[in-house]
Amino acid sequence: xxxxxxxxxxxxxxxxxxxxxxxxxxxxxxxxxxxxxxxxxxxxxxxxxxxxxxxxxxxxxxxxxxxxxxxxxxxxxxxxxxxxxxxxxxxxxxxxxxxxxxxxxxxxxxxxxxxxxxxxxxxxxxxxxxxxxxxxxxxxxxxxxxxxxxxxxxxxxxxxxxxxxxxxxxxxxxxxxxxxxxxxxxxxxxxxxxxxxxxxxxxxxxxxxxxxxxxxxxxxxxxxxxxxxxxxxxxxxxxxxxxxxxxxxxxxxxxxxxxxxxxxxxxxxxxxxxxxxxxxxxxxxxxxxxxxxxxxxxxxxxxxxxxxxxxxxxxxxxxxxxxxxxxxxxxxxxxxxxxxxxxxxxxxxxxxxxxxxxxxxxxxxxxxxxxxxxxxxxxxxxxxxxxxxxxxxxxxxxxxxxxxxxxxxxxxxxxxxxxxxxxxxxxxxxxxxxxxxxxxxxxxxxxxxxxxxxxxxxxxxxxxxxxxxx
Numbered sequence: 001x002x003x004x005x006x007x008x009x010x011x012x013x014x015x016x017x018x019x020x021x022x023x024x025x026x027x028x029x030x031x032x033x034x035x036x037x038x039x040x041x042x043x044x045x046x047x048x049x050x051x052x053x054x055x056x057x058x059x060x061x062x063x064x065x066x067x068x069x070x071x072x073x074x075x076x077x078x079x080x081x082x083x084x085x086x087x088x089x090x091x092x093x094x095x096x097x098x099x100x101x102x103x104x105x106x107x108x109x110x111x112x113x114x115x116x117x118x119x120x121x122x123x124x125x126x127x128x129x130x131x132x133x134x135x136x137x138x139x140x141x142x143x144x145x146x147x148x149x150x151x152x153x154x155x156x157x158x159x160x161x162x163x164x165x166x167x168x169x170x171x172x173x174x175x176x177x178x179x180x181x182x183x184x185x186x187x188x189x190x191x192x193x194x195x196x197x198x199x200x201x202x203x204x205x206x207x208x209x210x211x212x213x214x215x216x217x218x219x220x221x222x223x224x225x226x227x228x229x230x231x232x233x234x235x236x237x238x239x240x241x242x243x244x245x246x247x248x249x250x251x252x253x254x255x256x257x258x259x260x261x262x263x264x265x266x267x268x269x270x271x272x273x274x275x276x277x278x279x280x281x282x283x284x285x286x287x288x289x290x291x292x293x294x295x296x297x298x299x300x301x302x303x304x305x306x307x308x309x310x311x312x313x314x315x316x317x318x319x320x321x322x323x324x325x326x327x328x329x330x331x332x333x334x335x336x337x338x339x340x341x342x343x344x345x346x347x348x349x350x351x352x353x354x355x356x357x358x359x360x361x362x363x364x365x366x367x368x369x370x371x372x373x374x375x376x377x378x379x380x381x382x383x384x385x386x387x388x389x390x391x392x393x394x395x396x397x398x399x400x401x402x403x404x405x406x407x408x409x410x411x412x413x414x415x416x417x418x419x420x421x422x423x424x425x426x427x428x429x430x431x432x433x434x435x436x437x438x439x440x441x442x443x444x445x446x447x448x449x450x451x452x453x454x455x456x457x458x459x460x461x462x463x464x465x466x467x468x469x470x
């Protein structure tokens with residue numbers, strides 16, 4: 001039976017579709033605060049019926065009646081990725097939860113073993129409203145814009161669950177003829193052929209996928225692929241990749257920050273370059289490595305609270321392992337007034353580059369190739385990866401566009417400058433090498449594009465270096 005035939009599902013869903021996308025523009029910050037307080041009290045009350053949360057709250061002497069609004073969030077203990085993993089399946093959902101009405105979704109496991117949580121039809125529907133908000137922000141028509149999503153459609157991944165458990169049921173009410181889903185791990189030439197036939201207005205995918213598509217388009221493929229905007233997430237978007245892709249497609253390439261646990265976009269980059277937090281759907285905090293919450297504008301590890309949904313609640317969750325600087329409410333030229341992520345989102349903590357001299361580089365701050373290529377007006381490097389093999393050994397892999405090999409400047413000049421800039425950044429104790437390769441793949445997860453920065457140094461070794469310096 002189609003879940004939309006059940007009034008207790010269809011009425012709140014269609015209400016959300018009508019009113020939620022423009023809420024951030026329609027309501028002033030004070031009214032958003034009241035909305036958040038109400039939503040937070042409701043989700044805490046729900047979490048109190050979930051064994052893992054109930055146990056933690058009771059141990060800390062907290063009951064739902066102690067929570068009067070978002071300001072009381074500091075009373076609640078955090079929940080970790082390991083908490084969810086150890087308590088799956090029965091202790092991360094309310095007692096008596098009907099699993100037949102729920103769906104299991106799992107993460108990709110990029111920071112270790114994957115975790116699984118429960119969601120349901122209405123919760124997924126609310127998350128899709130966030131995408132409708134993004135389309136509005138980009139001035140794209142929800143019904144008529146042609147949208148291509150290149151993602152991970154493997155079993156129990158959120159992309160496939162949304163397609164099989166939600167999209168197929170809304171087709172009688174909302175046409176999906178202008179949507180195209182493609183698995184990211186198909187050959188890139190077949191991928192661009194599909195896009196060429198579909199002629200998308202918007203494409204969503206990973207940074208490395210866009211880089212490969214841009215390379216093929218530069219070679220004359222995908223003549224009908226002329227999107228108005230590109231959205232990316234799932235890994236670091238470095239400035240060289242952004243420029244490389246935008247130069248080919250002649251449209252903006254913007255970031256969106258999502259996760260399986262969040263079930264939607266926590267934040268989205270607008271055309272003004274501002275990372276807007278969807279603060280009516282999420283509460284975001286940041287804390288240091290000792291578990292202390294940092295002040296606005298200071299970098300810390302992200303802690304998320306999802307203010308809606310059934311299945312597994314996500315309240316003060318520390319498992320994202322990304323770092324952010326949160327700025328309080330900012331009015332942007334795009335028309336939104338929200339808290340924002342200053343300087344975007346840095347990658348997983350385990351990818352941080354810790355050097356023998358005590359310097360620490362988040363992955364997004366360890367990409368120094370773009371200024372060199374911009375200097376020579378060159379796109380000769382179609383892909384690269386920086387690997388910290390040992391605490392004192394950095395290897396840089398580059399894939400060369402053979403047709404541009406010595407255009408404007410010799411590739412040997414570029415190689416030499418890349419080596420020199422990294423040597424200057426990391427110091428004389430670190431050996432830096434550069435190697436040309438035919439391709440770069442993700443050895444840990446074949447279904448995902450490779451990360452730009454990889455550290456094979458164990459986290460404990462990095463901490464030991466820092467402790468020795470202190």
